[in-house]
Amino acid sequence: MFDIWKQIKGQRFAPVYLIYGTEPYLINETKQLLIEHSLNEDELDFNLASYDLEETPIETALEDAETLPFMGERRLILLQNPVFLTAEKPKSKVEHNVAKLEAYLKEPSPYSIVVFSGAYEKLDERKKITKQLKKTAAIVEAKKLGENELKTWIRERAALNGVQIDEEAVELMLALAGTNLFMLTSEIDKISLYADDEKRIDQKMVEKLVARSLEQNIFALVDKIVHRKIDEALRIFYDLLKQNEEPIKILAVITGQFRLIYQVKELARKGYGQNQMAGQLKIHPFRVKLAAGQAQLFDDQELSAIMSQLADADYQMKTGGMNKTMLIEMFLFKLSALK
Incomplete structure (x- = not known):
């Protein structure tokens, strides 16, 4: 992927690109690099075209690709949602002349860059057009990274x-x-x-x-808690309050982190590996790794007590039973007293 990006930055372009996967950043970044490095700013209005293939037949887009560029060296044609490359059922009734695309791929236009992109986890490798495109195109597989x-x-x-x-x-x-x-x-x-x-x-x-997101600050907060560093945990909590974070939101993310610790501990007991846990819990494996490290610091009885305390604090917050800030302070002090 980085090799392709370096080639684009060096203005060494392939006539056809295929970008697919479930990581939107990689898809967007590759297309943006192509726009920035293949066309001058004053050429964008004339030589950049974008088509949604759920709305436009492929042959219409290819006619554009075969049109000579205006006041520039090349044209850039962005083709989104090429569902005919997958096993998915089309959402629209647009019919594509795939034979026209097969012919184009055999002899791509020398003055156009054609870019296929779609948020598809996988393509249908059984289809002739998919095989031909993957053989012809420069490929960026935009998958979630481990x-x-x-x-x-x-x-x-x-x-x-x-x-x-x-x-x-x-x-x-x-x-x-x-x-x-x-x-x-x-x-x-x-x-x-x-x-x-x-x-x-x-x-x-x-x-x-590095700017911390709420979730990352909460992770740091929980990390201080599990290591019984109550003063540092309170400092992070008060910093979050200064940033106008609501106590009920902070409590919800703390609860989510301890629920994850509990789930990881249970799955580890059943013999799951970290990647299996990530798939089961639908989260990134790195989060599982961090939670697994924290899970080792609690026994089952402690985790049950913590989940009960969090549930009680949540109830008290939502019913107005006590001051919200004080509820989290009390939870932190009780947690630090465990063991």
Whole structure:
């Protein structure tokens, strides 16, 4: 993928691209790079065209691709939702002349870049047109990245910005910013500017500069709790209140994290691996890894007591039984007293 991006930035273009998968960032970023590097700004109105293939027949789009560019070297044709490459049933009644596409792929226009993109987990490899397109096109498989792939992503994104990132900083970046590629990219690009003089991102820079989401702050809060660091946990909680986060929302995310710890502990007892747990719980494997580490610090009796306390605090908040801030403070103090 990064090789294809480097080629695009170097203005070495393939005549046809195929971008598919369930990671929207990779799809959007590849298309944006093609727009930025294949056309000048004053050419966009004339030489950029976009078609939704759930609304437009493929032959209409290909006619555009075979049209000479106006005041420029090339045309860029973006074709979204090529459902005929999958086993899915079309949502619309648009009929596509696939034979026209087969003929085009044998001899693509030398002055056009045609880009097929779709949020499909997989294509129908049994279809002749799918086989032909995958053989002809430059392919970007926009799949969700695993933990090791995310670490590679962070390192390579930093390298694209001309900086190196320490391994400890990579680990901390994932823990603080999460696994969302839009957020990770934003944070890496921001820190790369800060590190421009040294050309190196270290752990201290990440700790200082990465913006925490509510969920990541809650994870840090829970992490302090499980290690019985009540003063630091309260400090994070009060910082969240200063950021105008509602106590009921904070409690909901704390509850979600402890529910995850409980679920991971149960699945581990049944012999599930981390990837199996991620599939069962429909979350990223990295979150399972973090929760598994926390689960080791609680026995079953403690987790049952914690879930009961959280349920009671939730009830008290929703019925107005006690001050909301005080309810979370009481929960933290009770939790710190366990063991």
